[in-house]
Amino acid sequence: MKDVAVIVEIIESTIQDISYELLGKAKELASQTGGKAVAIAMGNKVDVSSLPCDTVYYIEDDALENFCSLHVKVLSKIVQEVNPKVILAGNTSIGTDLAGHIAVELNIPVASLCNKVSVNENVRATSLAYGGKLLVDLELKERGVILANRGSFTAATEGSPEVKKLSLSDIGIEADNEIEFIDYIKPEEDVDISKFDVLVSVGRGIGGEENIDDAKELAELLGGEISSSRPVVDSEWLPKSRQVGRSGKTVTPNLYLALGISGASEHLEGVKAKNVIAINTDPDAPIFRVSRIGAVIDIFDVIPVLIDKIKEIKD
Numbered sequence: 001m002k003d004v005a006v007i008v009e010i011i012e013s014t015i016q017d018i019s020y021e022l023l024g025k026a027k028e029l030a031s032q033t034g035g036k037a038v039a040i041a042m043g044n045k046v047d048v049s050s051l052p053c054d055t056v057y058y059i060e061d062d063a064l065e066n067f068c069s070l071h072v073k074v075l076s077k078i079v080q081e082v083n084p085k086v087i088l089a090g091n092t093s094i095g096t097d098l099a100g101h102i103a104v105e106l107n108i109p110v111a112s113l114c115n116k117v118s119v120n121e122n123v124r125a126t127s128l129a130y131g132g133k134l135l136v137d138l139e140l141k142e143r144g145v146i147l148a149n150r151g152s153f154t155a156a157t158e159g160s161p162e163v164k165k166l167s168l169s170d171i172g173i174e175a176d177n178e179i180e181f182i183d184y185i186k187p188e189e190d191v192d193i194s195k196f197d198v199l200v201s202v203g204r205g206i207g208g209e210e211n212i213d214d215a216k217e218l219a220e221l222l223g224g225e226i227s228s229s230r231p232v233v234d235s236e237w238l239p240k241s242r243q244v245g246r247s248g249k250t251v252t253p254n255l256y257l258a259l260g261i262s263g264a265s266e267h268l269e270g271v272k273a274k275n276v277i278a279i280n281t282d283p284d285a286p287i288f289r290v291s292r293i294g295a296v297i298d299i300f301d302v303i304p305v306l307i308d309k310i311k312e313i314k315d
């Protein structure tokens with residue numbers, strides 16, 4: 001029981017980014033346990049040949065193309081065969097669904113909302129409770145399932161694993177779904193802010209829709225996109241697709257420029273940036289606690305100067 005397993009998340013035959021982050025961590029943990037990093041992928045026509053791990057169990061069938069109850073049955077079977085010390089899954093709707101079932105099936109604990117995990121005799125993890133207001137250190141006796149937040153671990157890129165491709169009949173499972181997949185309802189999105197390296201994010205301090213164009217121009221000049229806190233979306237100054245935080249998106253940019261954002265825990269839950277630069281008139285604003293650079297100044301004094309300076313440098 002030394003291996004570290006990852007439940008690979010696949011939507012419409014595409015491996016989701018979170019899986020690469022989990023595999024990055026799995027490789028690190030496996031080197032400590034002396035076991036293997038094992039990916040478990042279930043789908044149809046998915047290219048798993050370069051997943052960054054030692055072994056991939058790939059169970060392929062038409063019936064596994066979309067997430068359904070069959071995935072639970074397949075996963076239970078494979079997990080029992082692999083017998084891992086720890087199972088990593090994304091703290092996503094698919095990950096939480098699968099993890100709960102597996103935990104019950106194997107009678108092992110599950111820890112959700114984790115941003116740290118280590119393995120010794122037992123499995124240790126840190127969970128972000130109450131919207132990140134509390135960091136809870138947990139110890140899971142012997143083994144367990146860890147649901148990790150996006151942006152918690154460094155993604156591994158490519159590997160050349162041993163691929164064990166199996167069909168449903170190979171593992172003695174019939175394709176009778178108790179829960180039938182009907183459709184994916186995709187969010188209407190003009191842009192996916194989670195994919196950008198630079199985000200200029202505006203909060204209530206931006207004051208109104210009429211002021212957002214300047215922030216957009218700044219974002220464009222920096223080669224990034226505009227994002228926001230929730231009040232900006234609630235006020236319909238920007239669409240929901242731009243919202244960062246607990247009820248919005250988790251973002252992992254290199255630079256997160258926070259303009260007039262206080263830094264409430266529900267907002268910061270979604271900010272996994274390498275560098276946060278905050279501009280706020282309130283020196284006690286919590287955003288400064290997570291900022292690499294902070295400036296206590298009116299954003300309306302700063303934005304035009306930044307725009308001019310960047311244009312000057314670019315010219």
Ligand SMILES: Cc1cc2nc3c(=O)[nH]c(=O)nc-3n(C[C@H](O)[C@H](O)[C@H](O)COP(=O)(O)OP(=O)(O)OC[C@H]3O[C@@H](n4cnc5c(N)ncnc54)[C@H](O)[C@@H]3O)c2cc1C
Nearest residue numbers: 203204205229230245246247248260262266267280281299
């Ligand atoms: C269940 C739940 C889920 C939530 N989900 C989210 C979420 O996903 N994302 C999210 O963002 N919030 C979320 N919230 C709301 C969250 O609690 C905060 O209310 C919100 O993040 C505050 O947004 P803000 O920082 O823009 O506004 P405020 O907290 O009002 O802060 C505005 C800031 O702007 C500064 N300011 C004002 N004028 C200027 C100026 N001219 N120049 C410089 N600074 C200025 C002020 O000093 C202040 O710090 C959620 C809340 C709950 C209960």
